[in-house]
Structures are given as structure tokens and as C-alpha cells.
Amino acid sequence: MLRFLVGRLISIVLTVWAISFVAFAIIQLPPGDYLTAYMAELSAQGERVSPAELEALRRQYSLGDPFLVQYWKWISGILAHGDFGSSFEWKRPVTELIWGRLGNSILLEGLAVLVMWLVALPIGIYAAVRKYSLGDYLATVFGFLGLAVPNFLFALVLMYLTYVWFGTTLGGLFSPAFERAHWSLPRLWDFLTYAWAPIIVLATAGTAQLIRIMRANLLDELKKPYVTTARSKGLPEWKVIVKYPVRVALNPLVSTIGWLLPTLVSSSVIVSVVMNLPTAGPLLLRSLTSQDMYLAGTIIMLLGVLTVIGTLISDLILAWLDPRIRHGGAR
């Protein structure tokens, strides 16, 4: 287990480093920099800035340095004292701006994963055990829809329907009264009354895929002789199913988090923009359009790092469940 853990950790460190590099490179890509955008804005408002002032600003943000120097300043600041740079647009440190929003992102995505599993497991088991029943067909249809409906479209349709049927507009995660409050029971309740909609939107596509995988895995297992043995021993049917084949079929399902998480993070960005949620997504979009490079780079990097950490956790769970992976054998 230790060797497995060390190996995974080394690769994680390398991946995170690569992510930081890519994130910074992306931010450097646009022609011009924040100052050119800022200048354009100022001159549109009729203000004038002297070249000397411009140069001072440029030096303050060290925008004139070569790429690697800028990258080094950024990354060493992060490693030395958790300083991700400061946002040009908001004139505040990046860390101040993002933690709350990133927390909301993690909370929302975590809840979505939870809902996915809670819904997909029983339905997947049912669809496999009652193969070709009405419920199985319904699950299949649901699976195809989840595959084909882009989540932002689903969000739009949901918003439209609630508006037409109940006259309310979905959006946000908290009512204004609880926006800045500390976590408490009333705030949690308030959060849930808002968050159910984005969670449903986020969980649908993944649920559809998990049902399909669970059904296929379980169907493979149900044919095996040990199931017949268990049944012929006289075990009750639910015990035959839940005690053996379901447990075996769960293993491949755990490893799906590896690709589930990147798609989930992706879709949460776009769903947040549509439903106006205070998560990292809308902030990223805004910072990209205004070329607020440290803010955008930090968000892209942290979203990537979060995804990798999530994948690591799923790997660890899998290794804990399955000794073949833990010992690197059986290949």
C-alpha cells in the first residue's frame, strides 16, 4: 500500500506542476495584457494616462518580464506564502476573491456526486436484475437523454418550467439575508432550497452514465456460477444480489470518478453561469474576458488541481477495496 501511495503521490505532484504551467501559459496567450485592456477602457471614458504612469504600472505588475520569469515569480509566491498574485480588476489578492466561491464549487460538486451515486446505484441494480422490464427500458431512455441533453440546456429548460409553473426564478445559492452569514441550520435550509436545482442539473448526466455502467457490470456478474451457488444454498434473493455480485460490480464503478470529476467540474462552470451561482465558474468567465490573468490562471489551476485530488481519492478508495490494484499485480 505504501509503495502504491508514494508512486501515486509523485505522479500527482508532477501533474499539478504541469497544470500550473499550462494554466499560466494559457493566460499569457492573449495578445496584449491587462494593461492594454485597462488603457482602452480608460481612454473610452475620456481619461488619459501618461506613458510614464503606464510604465510604472507595468513594472509594478512585472508584465514586461519574459514568460519564465513571470511564471517563476508567480509559482514561488504560491509555494512560499500561498500568494496567488492579485487581481488587476478587483484590486485585491486573488486568494481573498476565490476561496468562498471555490468552496461553493466543491460543495455543489460533492453533493452532485453524492446524489449521482444514491440515485444511480439502486436504479442500476434494479435495471440489471429486472432486465428488459418496463423500469429497465425507462432507465435506458433516461440514460440516452442524459447523454444527449447539454446541461446548460437542461438548466435553461428547468428555469423556464419553474418560471411558467410556479412563477419563481431559479438562480443563486442563497437568499440575500444569508449571503454572508456563517453556516447554521437556517442557512443550510436556505441553501438547500436554492441548491436543489443546480444539483439536479449537474447530477443528471453522470447519473445516466453510472446507471448504464452499473447495469452492465452487474449483468456480467449475475451470470457467474457463484451467484447460482449462493442461490442454491437457499439464501434469500436480496441477499444473493446485494451480498456478492453488487459488491464485485461496485469496483469498476469507483474508478469512474476519474473521468466523472473532470466532466462534472466542466459542467459546473457553465451551469453556474446560466443559473448565476456564486461559484468559481462565473468569476472565471469574467476574468477571462477582462484578461485578469492571475485570477483566471489561479481558477483554472485550482479547478484542475481539485480534479486531480478527487481522482486520487477515488484511486485510494479503489486500492483499499481491491487488493489486486494495491499490490500492482494481476496484469
Add this chain to the structure above:
Amino acid sequence: MTAEALTEDTAPPEIKRSQESQAALMWRRFRQHRLAVWSLWIVGLFYFIALFAEFLAPFEPSAYNPRYTYAAPQGIHFIDRDEEGNWTFRPFVYGYKSEIDPAALRRTFVVDRDVKHPINFFVEAEPYRLLGIIPMDVKLFGTTERRAPLYILGADRLGRDLLSRLIHGTRISLSIGLIGVVLSLVFGVIIGGFSGYYGGWFDSVVQRVIEFIRSLPTIPLWLGLAAALPRDWSSLQTYFAITVILSLVGWTELARVVRGRFLALRTEDFVTAARLDGASDWRVITRHMVPNFMSHIIAAATLAIPGMILAETALSFLGLGLQAPIVSWGTLLQEAQNIRTLASAPWLLLPGVAVVVAILALNFLGDGLRDAADPYGR
């Protein structure tokens, strides 16, 4: 048993059956997948629409009419009564009358059942060029009456015809999927082929790179890249830049498929035989290996198109993909981003239906092709 006895024993009809060509076997296998056959028709129809967009759409995508902003869909009616009261078959649409919405205090259009505008086929139109090449002055359908409104699927905020824009958007969205996949295929086949055929350190590096790319959330990555495109680029430049950006992630999946096939075939006897025969690497790859997994690649490529279309739609929807003068499903849906707009003009969500149908059809088609790629299995 002698060789002659063997040939005599084998009955002629059986020889005939075993001589059925690979293509015929694949076609037969494909037809067993009923959904895939239906999807082939639907996908064909979509690409037909994309190809002849200018002819099929009654208006230019940018043609606007401020008299009919947010006009509701007219629908299309086929059965009508003529002057003597007999039922006739004659497609027509109803006209509009404007009303002031007492609550919102603004003009809305309701379908007026007293006014009918007949629809004619092959009507004359402003001269245009089909696909930008063939000069034409006939459209498939339209109204012959001057200034008669024709908004079968409704109008948007500038009074532009949604149906025409949807038809033109089909061309952009579907072609972006196709070009993006072709680009991914080029990257994927070259990189995946090298890594599968030669293996070694190159293979491990490529595999690590692919794993890395696939572990990243794609939308933030795409957004970052798309935001880097200069604003002053022409729409054609943006269009190609977006396809390149999409294929930067798209190649990984295809490279995996190609590498897998190469690894599987590398140790096959016929490849070894060709190599021992003195065939060059190039010849072994192009003449012996590629024809063997061409069908697999086509299936994988088909399955990659929906992802490309979805990605373009998402990017354009967020405003960082294709920009305004270009009409795609994503830019059309961008109009529907606001819940207030949506409440008064829900038909603006219709491009979403096109997206869903196209994605489903392409997925089923890809499934069918994947089955057909290996007609000997099962």
C-alpha cells in the same frame, strides 16, 4: 483425403456465401442495429440541410424586420377551405396582429386567424450563391405576397426568422463537428500510430500526456484558449481557431483507439510475414495494418463528432466561441440565456432540440458502425 476430394465435397452455394465481401458483411451487421439505420437517415438529413442551407432557408440569417420582434411561431397549416368551402391541400400560414400586453406594456404579436398567406414552392428570391459558388435565385419555399410575414418557428429580438437561422446554424455546427474530428483524426492517427507501432519511451511519454490532458476539466481549458483569440480576427479565422482548440483535446481519444489497434495488430502473423518479406515500415502500416482497422477508426471518429458539437455549442453559448455574425446552434442558444427573454419567447430554445436530436442520432450511428466494424464478433 486428397485435395480433389475436398473441393468436390464443398457444395457450391456454401462457397458463394463464404465469398460475401467484407463490405457486404459489415452492411448486414449494420442493418441489424435498427436505431443506427434510422439515425443514418436523420444524420443524412441534417447534413443535407447543412449542404443546401441557402436554398432551404426562406431568408438570409441576418435579414431582420423590426416590425416583427419576438413574433410567435406561426406553425404551418396544410389543409384549407377554398372559396366554395371545399377542403383543399394548400400550405399556408396565418398572419399576425399586434396587441399591447397590458401588464408588460409592450407590443406582442398574436397569430391572426383571419389573414392567410399561402406558401409557394420554388419561389423567386434575391440572387444568392449556393455554397458561395453556384448562383441561384430560387428558394425552396416562401410567400409570394410582398411583405407577408413568414415566421414558421417564430422570430428573435430583431425580427429575424428562427427557422432560417436554425438552418444556417446547422451548417456551421455540423461542419465544426466534422472538421474538428478530421483534425483530431490527423493528430490522433499520427501520434497514436507512432506510439503504438514503435512503443518504447515515445509511447510512455505520449500515454502520460494523454492521461494528463484527460484528467483536466475541459471547459475551463477551452475557455482559456478561446479567450486568447484576438478580437479583431475575421469570423472565418475564429471558426478555424475554435476547431483547432476543440481538437487539442479531441485527438487524445482517437489516438488511444489507433494505438490500441496498432498494439493488437503488431504481433499478428501477417504483419510479421510482411516485415520478413522486406516491406518497409511505411508499407506495412499503410498497406497491411491501416486497412485492417479503418472501420474501427471511422466508428470512433463518428462517436467523437457529438462531443465536438456539444463543445462548440457550450463555448458559443458562453460567448467565447463563435462570435455574432456567425450563426451556429450555440450562438442561437445564447439569445435564450436570459430567463426574462425565455419567458416571453420560449421558442428561442428550439435550437436546443436540434442539438439533442443530432447528438442522439450521431451516437446511435456511431454505435451501429462500431458493431459493423467487426462483423465476425458474436
